Amino acid sequence: MSTAPARTTVGVIGAGPAGLLLARLLHRAGVDCVVLESHDRAYCEQRQRAGMLEQATVDALHAAGAGERLAREALRHDGIELRFDRRAHRLDFPGLTGGRYVWIYAQTEIVKDLIALQLKDGPPLLFDAEALAVDGLDGERARIRYRHNGAERTLTCDWIAGCDGHHGVSHAAVPGAVTYEREYPYSWLGILADAPPSSEVLVYAHSPRGFALHSMRSPTVGRLYLQVPNGTDPGDWSDTRIWDELDARFAIDADWRLTRGPITAKAVLPMRSSVTEPMRHGRLLLAGDAAHIVPPTGAKGLNLAVADVVVLADALTAAHRTGDTALLDAYSATCLDRVWRAEHFSYFMTSTLHTDPDQTAFTTRLQLAQLSRIAASRHAAAELAENYAGLPIDRPTP
Ligand code: FAS
Ligand code: PHB
Numbered sequence: 001m002s003t004a005p006a007r008t009t010v011g012v013i014g015a016g017p018a019g020l021l022l023a024r025l026l027h028r029a030g031v032d033c034v035v036l037e038s039h040d041r042a043y044c045e046q047r048q049r050a051g052m053l054e055q056a057t058v059d060a061l062h063a064a065g066a067g068e069r070l071a072r073e074a075l076r077h078d079g080i081e082l083r084f085d086r087r088a089h090r091l092d093f094p095g096l097t098g099g100r101y102v103w104i105y106a107q108t109e110i111v112k113d114l115i116a117l118q119l120k121d122g123p124p125l126l127f128d129a130e131a132l133a134v135d136g137l138d139g140e141r142a143r144i145r146y147r148h149n150g151a152e153r154t155l156t157c158d159w160i161a162g163c164d165g166h167h168g169v170s171h172a173a174v175p176g177a178v179t180y181e182r183e184y185p186y187s188w189l190g191i192l193a194d195a196p197p198s199s200e201v202l203v204y205a206h207s208p209r210g211f212a213l214h215s216m217r218s219p220t221v222g223r224l225y226l227q228v229p230n231g232t233d234p235g236d237w238s239d240t241r242i243w244d245e246l247d248a249r250f251a252i253d254a255d256w257r258l259t260r261g262p263i264t265a266k267a268v269l270p271m272r273s274s275v276t277e278p279m280r281h282g283r284l285l286l287a288g289d290a291a292h293i294v295p296p297t298g299a300k301g302l303n304l305a306v307a308d309v310v311v312l313a314d315a316l317t318a319a320h321r322t323g324d325t326a327l328l329d330a331y332s333a334t335c336l337d338r339v340w341r342a343e344h345f346s347y348f349m350t351s352t353l354h355t356d357p358d359q360t361a362f363t364t365r366l367q368l369a370q371l372s373r374i375a376a377s378r379h380a381a382a383e384l385a386e387n388y389a390g391l392p393i394d395r396p397t398p
Helices: 017-028 041-046 055-063 068-073 093-097 107-121 239-250 301-322 326-353 361-376 378-389
Strands: 007-013 033-036 075-077 079-084 087-092 102-104 129-135 142-148 151-162 178-193 202-205 212-218 221-228 263-277 284-286
Touching: 007 017, 007 142, 007 301, 017 033, 017 055, 017 107, 017 301, 033 129, 033 142, 033 151, 041 107, 055 068, 055 102, 055 301, 068 107, 079 093, 079 361, 087 093, 087 361, 087 378, 093 378, 102 212, 129 151, 151 301, 202 239, 202 326, 212 239, 221 239, 239 263, 263 326, 284 301, 301 326, 326 361, 326 378, 361 378
Parallel strands: 007 033, 007 151, 079 202, 151 284
Antiparallel strands: 075 102, 079 087, 129 142, 142 151, 178 221, 178 263, 202 212, 212 221
């Protein structure tokens, strides 16, 4: 769609997974909305981001009518593998969580599926439409001022959903907001490779040389990460150097080999924890990375964004249909419970598996003691499995 109406019920800023899924859920509930996205379609569909989905995320995508290709192509996993001290330990998620699995389906594919649906049957989605400012948040109507096709325009709405990520305009628009954050003293070098996965499940490796993660995108494409110092230039890492370092970090005293292949993409991802409270100011609601960031070690970023918009869609639909704003009034508290649980789990996984630049032998022994406890205790393993597989989304009713 080349232009948007000047007026809608919900103005959605951002066409990442949060904004697109929210728009889908609202559209199916009969609530009109418009999505404004600052970049073009190719940018949104090609950003290499998340890959691991909780069951609640898969359920939400099916409920939004966006689960058809996912049902055909997603890989179901029954756990993860931890490696430390040259040993491997498999966590059996169904056995530890009463039957829960996790799924591999790349965020890029979720975004493609949602964009295709939205362009086919609405609601309006404008690319190259950058939100410049929001106002009227305490008034009768809110407004988004945005630039599209070189002209400045205004979208008047009852509500604004700030789904514009960590660098958008929304989270700065919450007056008096408190942001809790932590920067980590390391980053991830992430690669895509034309190499079939060397493991049925994801492998998280603690090693004296640093952390490594073996994930995948399909039976022929690997997605792997290794801990690197902040400021690392991916150009300093040749394919051979990357594979040699991954081999060293995944090494175990068993017959296992990492399958190599051409690396088709590599990028460095900084690690950050961040939460902005509250996730609402008047007619503005924040969702996804606009409100919170987690280090990807716990595979929570995308899943948290989905949980936010499931709750937000319920709240906006209730307000639109009956004028009852009780769910909107409870939105921030409802989401922050889950956000902080995921923040803690992501911090736990990151600090237990990574080697700080100034790490002491004492800290390393503490990490190995914690990992040994998870390998030996069903209770400790179940705590990790429950958090990783994700908790049911708390959906308050009016
Ligand atoms: P997003 O950032 O995805 O989307 C926000 C959208 O808003 C973007 O399309 C942006 O262009 C748009 N926007 C911004 N400002 C705007 C403005 N002013 N006007 C209009 N539009 C605007 N999570 C995991 O679980 N596992 C991972 O492995 C993982 N890897 C990641 C790798 C990277 C490099 C990054 C940055 C994040 C990663 N994440 C990962 C987290 C990631 O998946 C996010 O949680 C997820 O994208 C959140 O989705 P959204 O909230 O929709 O935000
Ligand atoms: C991914 O597949 O990109 C992925 C999976 C799990 C993580 C991080 C990234 O913890």
